[in-house]
Amino acid sequence: MTRSPFAAVIHRKMTTMEKMLSLIIVGYIILVATQSASFFSISTLFDLIRSGAALTIFAFGVLIVFISGGIDVSFAAIGIVAGYSAVLISKAAGVDDILFIIVVAVAIGCGLGSINALLIHLHNLPTLIVTLGTASVFHGAMALLLGMETFTRSGVPQSILDFGSARLFTVGGESGQAGLSIFLPLVIGVGVLTWFLLYRTRIGRSVYALGSNAESASRVGMSILKTQLFIYMYVGALSGLAGIVYFSGLAYINPAALIGTELAVIAAVVIGGAKLTGGEGTILGTVLGVMIWQLLQNTLIHLGLDSSFQDLFFGAVLVAILGFIYFRQRQANRRALVFSSN
Amino acid sequence: MNRFTTFLARDKDFTVLAITTIVVTFALYMLLGQRVFSLAGVQSMSIQVSEFGLLAIAMGLAMLTGGIDLSIVAAAGLAGVMASLAMSGQIIPVTEDNSGMLFVLGVVVALVTGLLTGLLNGLIIAKLSVPPILATLGTMILFTGIGMAITTGNSVGILVGGFSDIAALAIGPAPLVFVMLIVVFVAVGLTLTKTRFGRRIYLFGENDVALRFSGARTERTIIFTYMLIGIIVGLAAIVIIARANSMRVGFGESYLLQTILAVVLAGFNPFGGKGRIVSLGFALVLLQTLSTSMTAFGFSPYAKNLVWGLMLLVVMVVTYYVNRPRAKVRRPRDMTGGLVAPTGTFPTVRSKAGAR
Amino acid sequence: GDGGDAGSGDDDGKYRIVTVSKVEGITWFQRMSEGVDMFNDEYSDEVEAYQTGPDSGDPAQQVQIVEDLIAQQVDAIIVVPNDVLGIAPVLERAREAGIIVGVTEATQLVGTDSIDYDVEAFYNAEFGAGFGQQLTEAMNCEGEYATSVGLLTSESHMEWLAAANEYIAENCPDMVNVSPTPYENENDDQVSRDLAEEILSAYPDLGGYLATTPSGGSGMASALRDKGRQDVQVVALTLPSVAGPDLEEGYMFAGQGWDPAGWGWALNDVALRMLKGEDVTTGTDLGWPGYEEVVVDGQLIIGNDIQQYYPGDFADGDYPF
Amino acid sequence: MPETNPAASSPLLSARGLEISFGGIQALRGVDLDIAPGEIHCLAGENGSGKSTFTKIVAGVYQADAGEIAFNGEPAHWHHPSDAVAAGIQVIYQDLSLFPHLSVAENIAVNHMMQDRSPIISRKRMRAIAKEQLERIGLDLPLDAPVGSLSMANRQLVAICRALSMDARLLFMDEPTTALTHREVSRLLEIVLDLKRRGLSIVFISHKLDEVFSIADNISVFRDGIKVGDFAAADLDEVSLSRHMTGRDVTYERYHRTQDDDRPVLEVKELAREGHYTDVTFDVRRGDILGVIGLLGSGRTEMALSLFGLNDHTGGSIVVDGEPVTIRAPWDAMRHGIALVPEDRHEQGLFGKQSVAVNATATMLERILTSVRTLSPAKEKALAQRVVDEMKVNNRDIATRVSNLSGGNQQKVVIGKWLFRDPKVFILDSPTVGIDIGSKSEIYDQIHRLAREDMAVIMISDEAEEVVANCNRILVMHDGRILRTFQEEEIRAEGFRDRLDEIISNPDDQDQSEQQEVAR
């Protein structure tokens, strides 16, 4: 192998969208830094990394579904159901081991994902409708079967607490120590794995092919069922993992969490350049999309905004950024004689 | 009658939904009887379905164009806040004499605010080409933010006496707000089927490029659609503030996902061009009876979600089997379940390399 | 209140009393439902009492549920409103339908036609001042502090906070509130945690933090634990099981709260008394600690269940709830 | 009937009694067909006669309702297209079946990727395969460019490369030349003959009869889902083949302008659009049919779109009936009496899931209003019926979904929806691509009639034959400029068609010779 996957990722030219997002991110960071001296710190960086971990893992899953031409709104429910069940199983079995918990969560996520895939494929149903339905069903079934007991720090398995507080290294600073969470290599690992699957494996290319032209995919002999199973099981697995990461990061297990945050993840992925029409979307773009979202969400205090103005600011900036990005794209489309609206 | 049966046979999606609604309602009636389906019970359901139903129509309109409007609830919130402010005595003192005038003002403010929110959405979507899901997500946060900035989160109470009568009045046995919903249903239904504008909404949803090549003002169509959505949202805001006699940012948030659920349950294609207002009526009835019955059973809200989700899946799967050709499956399946462009079309991603 | 005809609308002659929580499935209201269940068990031959509620803190859903309950002609409805003004009209309609209506955290409705009674675990001002007292104690009467509430729209949170700020301003004028408008933690664990981290980074000199939600307090405690800092004193509304470890490990200075189970019990108890036509007067014992001698002022029924939690209270890891 | 014995040796493919229906439409009725090893077998027939359907059954895309297929002497039961691929059948589908978002290399090598069965893909190998195939047909394309960014012609060539990349024994080519120009077509036909020499069997489908006759060994004719006969190519000529296909004699009338009002309806002066075309000047009069021909990428579509308000020009002016006009949007164009039938029928012309009636009236909604300005179903029906009658759309039921019509009839609907707006200038961009000879001649007749009724027509086309037969003036465009202009006398000259083909195929030579002319 002459080029490592890393090299390939980095050497690739950035897409226009990625360039624009990077610019916006840099610009925004500079803006915030001029407003708040304490913003530009290693501790802020590490905090953002840790708190964005689960979101990023979810986003990778959502990206794959988008590339395949679908929409998934069940990932949050799957993440919670898989994560919560895994914790209960670990408690019941008395196995307090993070690997065990993750494996169980991933397995359950895969299982739930396969239900999505089968419903979608066997009945030829729109993915939005299926996942909208299964999200309620999965979460509702969990509430009925397993209950909705929350576990506060005192009830959280020790291994989850340890996982959440594990640090690669810690640097001391004036405002306390800042530790780089073990989530970072995990997220990078998931990103590289996702990248590898998408770009270097047959099944990954089938995902693009499916989103690009489903009929053609079938004609060249790709198995649509297998591809759909791969997509939704992988998304399920990532969701299960993200569920555990989420619980670990907070050291608090709440089976009502995350539900309702789907739109944020979807927005981050779409901002990152994925198209609802399928076939398009990159890992880097997704990461940038998540970063923008995280930054906008977590810098309002630094900007010194009164909290009753936070949504106003957030909404206005978001609309402005979107308008800027898409208006430029519209003009480029016009020059290239692309007539479709969005 | 004959025409009716051929209609049912042709629109199988509608038939499945209608039959499901009737069967489920009947089954619940057998189980719960007068406890839920008394006159008072049905009136109560019809009141409840009103504000939610208006929002669902708005969502349905967005989906017909192939878009989605995530800002409807936030926009209704903003319209409600503005209208409530007008009638709160905080800006114009409420007196005996001017309360009639303020009543009218409140209604106008709600409708105009709704209209403006729709206009903004329409402009961002049509003139800046921001995908509707992102545009309306942005404005959802923005509208909430404006409401928040104005009220700092406080409830705005309405001092104009009689405004809440809107929610209490009835025409015969039918609550006024429900009659209002029916009127909007009919009006939107007629607009969609009987006017050029409605025709263009469907055509845009099906193929916006072909519509542009037919010489239609596609951007205007989109802007007008979102403005219509805005007006309906304004009406929803009136219903909401009449029922609550006040308004607060965040009121009705949970309606958002529910409206999407109702609209797709009604067989609307999330990618545009397909969906019937009549079906939406049935979907609303189905969801409302289920929801009310769940409360009667004393089930947890999660059970309600479970049942709603199951209902959606069941209706969709049954529809699939009913629509499936009797012979072997052969129609080139829409492998991703209708989520990719129709087969045979070939998205153009022309770049410099291709164009020249 | 008007007792109505005993056990109406129910086949087995029991009173149906339904408690509507702010949101189902979170610790606080799970504990409340335990109280309701205990009440139901205690009076199982007279009442059928249960708790329900929306799956999110959306006031509209509560209105819908109350609408349904009115149509089903239950005997009493108890609501912990998400939006006090917004739910008032539907409660009024419930009363018009002969249903006993009880609320809590809704003192604005006292004296209106919307309710029969309002049970409060304490005087809000007193409770809020308790926070102020804890924070001043924690910060030795000096330094910067920040505050957060669930939502700016949560009236009781804003009331407590106002009282706390007033207490602080009066007793320790040197303390500086860096967030005159409190931050919102949305009652969400992740938001609370992110908020805490951002506050810590934006205000390096912060000395104290007051949160009116359990998640707000534990979010800050987690952030502090993560950074190995104990220089920020956290005071929060909380439950023993949530705050216990944070208190013991020194990431939280003190907490305040009340027992939601007792809340649920007391609310139901008053409903039953009213249904049976019994009077609730100052000094009545509602049968739960903190409500042994309630103070009645018109529709307002006030208990005394302010609980303060300090390190050492739960050293053995045994939490009452 | 001069039935020929298809092959002395046992056939490579033999189909017996194939039947299939879609909903109510019986697309194939009892089709028997044999393909001999090493032959080029052409399928001919009108739009919707079942050629592609036959192809798809053999390729495993559809399962026949009845009938059998034997491949290489063994019964073939394909459940999935991959079964057919594995057996050695390759298809260039009519819709190309490419992946617009995947790269050129991947699109070409995708079959190999599927066959390798290795879960990990080798990009190196993919690029090597793609490169080899591109070189083979003498094409230089960026391997990493997404196919969606290519021109239609290049896409078609990529699809061809993909099919050629496999060692197939039987190759189906379903209208592989629709987007190709003369030069590329000749190259392709050479390759086809070469493949035949190497022992491949090829089934070639085209509506361009000259292509068919230049390579076919045998020709099978389909009509309405029935195979009406197998013929040796040598026994047929264009006239007799057309008769077999359509059941009548198809003739293309030449168009002659008869009007004597020579004032231009539309004058285009030095029109330019940066990066698209420059210095385009011409005019059309009532009754003109102006042919615009050139290689792909010559700027014709871009220019047409400018006249229709969808590609803002950056220089020059447009004059209608002597008045300078501003056209910034389609409705401006329409207001000035300009109509456009777009290049891409499916994407730009049709609402596939809607009825014929809805499609036919989409441009004229104001014509079907009641007195209270609501849509009148009765008027809609009447107007749509008029369009259908006028355009001679085969399917008379205006409630049919337009996607269920054959290509020719779809195109008639697209043209028809402008008819009753009475445009002054009617621009038709490649109006007969993929359309059968019968429908073609009907469409030509319509165009002639419109021109005779004083419309000015601009017809963009890739086919010299088409413009020569239908146009009384011709522009040759190349690289965004007008290369040559021909008037009626020149067009009617002997051998003009070949001359035109020559110019189009070697426009750059033309450039030089012209410059030389100027220099002299």
Ligand SMILES: Nc1ncnc2c1ncn2[C@@H]1O[C@H](COP(=O)(O)OP(=O)(O)OP(=O)(O)O)[C@@H](O)[C@H]1O
């Ligand atoms: N998937 C399908 N669903 C419904 N009808 C179909 C389908 N595919 C083909 N048909 C119909 O079957 C008939 C035969 O179509 P087919 O595509 O085989 O014609 P063709 O000879 O290839 O025509 P063309 O020259 O236009 O390509 C037509 O009437 C067509 O409308």
Ligand SMILES: Nc1ncnc2c1ncn2[C@@H]1O[C@H](COP(=O)(O)OP(=O)(O)OP(=O)(O)O)[C@@H](O)[C@H]1O
């Ligand atoms: N993708 C595109 N490429 C080229 N031109 C386009 C494209 N999309 C729109 N146009 C053209 O750009 C111009 C502006 O379009 P638009 O529909 O906004 O016009 P408008 O004057 O704003 O109409 P309205 O009055 O409906 O708002 C029109 O000529 C339109 O056809």
Ligand SMILES: [Mg+2]
């Ligand atoms: Mg416009």
Ligand SMILES: [Mg+2]
């Ligand atoms: Mg064909």
